[in-house]
Amino acid sequence: MEEFHPHNDEMTFNAEEAHSIVKECIEGILGKVDYNHNKVNQWTATIVEQSLTHLVKLGKTYKYIVTCAVMQKSGAGLHTASSCFWDTTTDGTCTVRWENRTMNCIVNVFAIAVVL
């Protein structure tokens, strides 16, 4: 009797792939602009939505959470931390930090495997 072993690639989180997907999204949206109070809400919403759409298109059986923080550069200190209770063999996270002259942008992606 032959046993079918599922392909391991399908069930581990590829952080590099997620990193480049998110980086492209940020560049596309914030690449050429300066901090603008009126537009920031739009920007953060677009960044998370686009990143999520691209991640889902990878077609893996994962649930995703994407968070984005955009902060105006003004000398204030900003600290973030996250802690996760999950299955370390299949779940993963990726953080992308980006900045330009007027703002800092931090995007976190959390991927949780779905056990069918």
Add this chain to the structure above:
Amino acid sequence: MDEFQSGEETSFVVDEVSNIIKEAIESAIGGNAYQHSKVNQWTTAVVEQTLSQLTKLGKPFKYIVTCVIMQKNGAGLHTASSCFWDNTSDGNCTVRWENKTMYCIVSAFGLAI
């Protein structure tokens, strides 16, 4: 045959999680003023305490807790999050807290196993 259905045990209860988060924030940074040298410790303490209280609830969930602490200085901070999950069983809860010198935003996401 009787089936024991315990609806409360397997859903994400926002109020319960919100209280857990508030207690964790109060105990970690409650009476303090923003201090650059301590902030890393504080964010870590907040997420760790929140996570351990959540896991003590004993529900079949995976959790993600994030915490942002920002010094009050007039800068604008905007955050957004988007989730691809099962709407019927998964949930999230965000608590915003502030004092005279800093803002603290904690988000907890719970995903049913």
